[in-house]
Amino acid sequence: MGIADQIRETFKRGSSLIKLIYINAGVFLLIKIIQVLAFLFGFSGISGILVHWLSVPAELGTLVTRPWTLITYMFLHESFWHILFNLLWLYVFGRIFLMYLNQKKLLSVYLVGGLSGAALYIISYNVFPAFQEVVALSFALGASASVMAIVIAISFYVPNYSINLLLLGPVKLKYIAIFTIVLDVLSIPTSNSGGHIAHLGGALFGYLYISQYRRGKIITKGFDRFMDDLFGMFKPKPKFKVTHKQHRPKTDIEYNKEKAKRQEKVNKILEKISKRGYESLTKEEKEILFRAGGGDRDQSG
Numbered sequence: 001m002g003i004a005d006q007i008r009e010t011f012k013r014g015s016s017l018i019k020l021i022y023i024n025a026g027v028f029l030l031i032k033i034i035q036v037l038a039f040l041f042g043f044s045g046i047s048g049i050l051v052h053w054l055s056v057p058a059e060l061g062t063l064v065t066r067p068w069t070l071i072t073y074m075f076l077h078e079s080f081w082h083i084l085f086n087l088l089w090l091y092v093f094g095r096i097f098l099m100y101l102n103q104k105k106l107l108s109v110y111l112v113g114g115l116s117g118a119a120l121y122i123i124s125y126n127v128f129p130a131f132q133e134v135v136a137l138s139f140a141l142g143a144s145a146s147v148m149a150i151v152i153a154i155s156f157y158v159p160n161y162s163i164n165l166l167l168l169g170p171v172k173l174k175y176i177a178i179f180t181i182v183l184d185v186l187s188i189p190t191s192n193s194g195g196h197i198a199h200l201g202g203a204l205f206g207y208l209y210i211s212q213y214r215r216g217k218i219i220t221k222g223f224d225r226f227m228d229d230l231f232g233m234f235k236p237k238p239k240f241k242v243t244h245k246q247h248r249p250k251t252d253i254e255y256n257k258e259k260a261k262r263q264e265k266v267n268k269i270l271e272k273i274s275k276r277g278y279e280s281l282t283k284e285e286k287e288i289l290f291r292a293g294g295g296d297r298d299q300s301g
Contacts, residue, residue, distance in 0.1 A: 007022075010022075015098065015103050015106075016103035016104070016106045016107040016110075017090070017091070017094040017095065017097075017098060017103070017106060020090065020094070020106075020107070020110055021087055021090060021091060023075055024075050024077065024083060024086070024087060024090075024143055025083070025087065027075045027076060027077075028077050028083050031047065031050065031051065031076070031077075031078070034046070034047050034050060035047040051076065051078060051141070052139065053066065053069075054069060054072040054073065054076050054141070055069060055072075055073050055076060055139035055140060055141040056069040056070055056072075056073035056118045056121070056122070056139065056140050056141070057069065057138070057139050058121065058122055058125035058126065058131070058135045058136075058138040058139070058140070058194065059125075059126075059135050059136045059138070060122070060126060062136075063122065070115060070118050071111075071114075071115075073114075073118060073140055073141045073142070074110075074111075074114035074117075074118075074142070074143050074145065074146045075143065076141040076142065077141065077142055077143070078141065082142055083142075083143075086142060086143045086144055086147050087143075089147050089151060090143065090146075090147045090150065092163065093147070093150050093151045093154055093155075094106060094150055096154050096158070096161060096163075096173075097109075097150055097153065097154040100154070100157060100158060101154075101157070104224065105218075105220075106150065107227070108220040108223060108224055108227070109146075109149050109150050109153050109205075109206060109209055109220075110143075110146045110147075110149065110150060111146070111223070111227075112149070112205060112209075112220050112223055113145060113146045113148065113149020113150065113153075113202040113205045113206055113209075114143070114145050114146035114149070114202065116145070116149065116201045116202055116204060116205035117140075117144070117145020117146070117148070117149070117198035117199065117200075117201035117202040117205075118140065118145065118198065118201070119201060120197055120198065120200060120201030120204070121140050121145075121194050121197050121198040121201060124194075124197045125138055125194065125197075130193075131193070138194055140194050140195065140198055142195065142198075144195060144198065144199050144202070145198040145199055145201055145202030146202055147202070148180070148184075148199045148200075148202035148203045148206065149202040149203065149205050149206035149209070150206065151176070151177065151180065151203075151206065152177050152180075152181070152202075152203040152206030152207050152210075153206035153207070153209050153210045154173065154210075155173035155174055155176060155177035156174070156177065156206070156207055156210045156211070157210045157213075157214075158173060159172060159173055159174035159177075160172050160173075160174065161173050163176075177203075180199075180203070181200070181203055184196040184197075184199045184200050184203070185200065262288075265288055266288065266289065269281065269285050269288060269289050270289075272285070
């Protein structure tokens with residue numbers, strides 16, 4: 001089996017976590033390959049246009065013409081360090097998530113968390129005066145909001161679960177969650193304001209999701225049904241095969257039992273005729289008597 005076949009088989013059999021990692025890595029490699037080919041053939045501007053068309057815009061007029069970017073942006077990375085950091089966090093916290101919750105919930109939190117990050121980013125850039133001059137030129141990309149949703153969700157679900165951090169040793173998830181949220185809030189005035197706001201949107205959804213889940217409510221239920229219907233369209237239809245059940249031959253004992261029962265019914269019918277006459281028989285009794293008149297088979301062993 002070749003490398004391509006192994007990757008395809010791993011993706012096919014892998015969990016939602018593995019699939020999300022593969023998709024992010026695959027999109028990153030595809031974009032980089034296109035950039036290399038565009039450079040070699042003198043069309044270097046094409047790769048920039050492609051990234052631009054897959055990133056989610058802050059300007060509402062542009063977003064209306066590119067609605068797909070609400071999904072594509074959360075699988076899109078340009079920087080190697082950006083995707084490396086995101087996938088490491090996704091892998092570590094995604095594994096913990098799957099220890100306590102299932103794959104379907106992981107996928108829902110990732111996707112809806114990404115949508116929530118995009119929503120808060122877009123709203124903020126169209127509401128706050130600080131972004132008025134740059135809203136038309138601002139675009140967001142990366143899985144950070146989706147990953148933050150997973151990080152915060154599982155951190156508030158099992159807050160005392162500890163992981164070992166380099167130079168720090170075991171640290172509880174609740175402290176990691178609080179630290180990342182505070183860091184994003186304090187980093188909003190930096191050059192990557194939109195990114196940090198998107199992170200907070202994902203974090204907010206992760207917290208809301210798990211707080212409602214603890215109360216027995218799943219706030220992504222409608223989204224889950226939509227995704228089931230969507231994926232169901234691409235699943236192969238089951239092929240129904242009609243088979244005829246073959247009956248085994250009856251044993252002598254089984255045959256004789258059935259014959260005795262039939263004869264008992266016939267005797268009762270004959271007794272009824274002798275007392276009340278043939279006209280007293282029901283339609284069913286007449287049919288039984290008619291079939292019995294055809295004779296029984298003889299079976300010898």
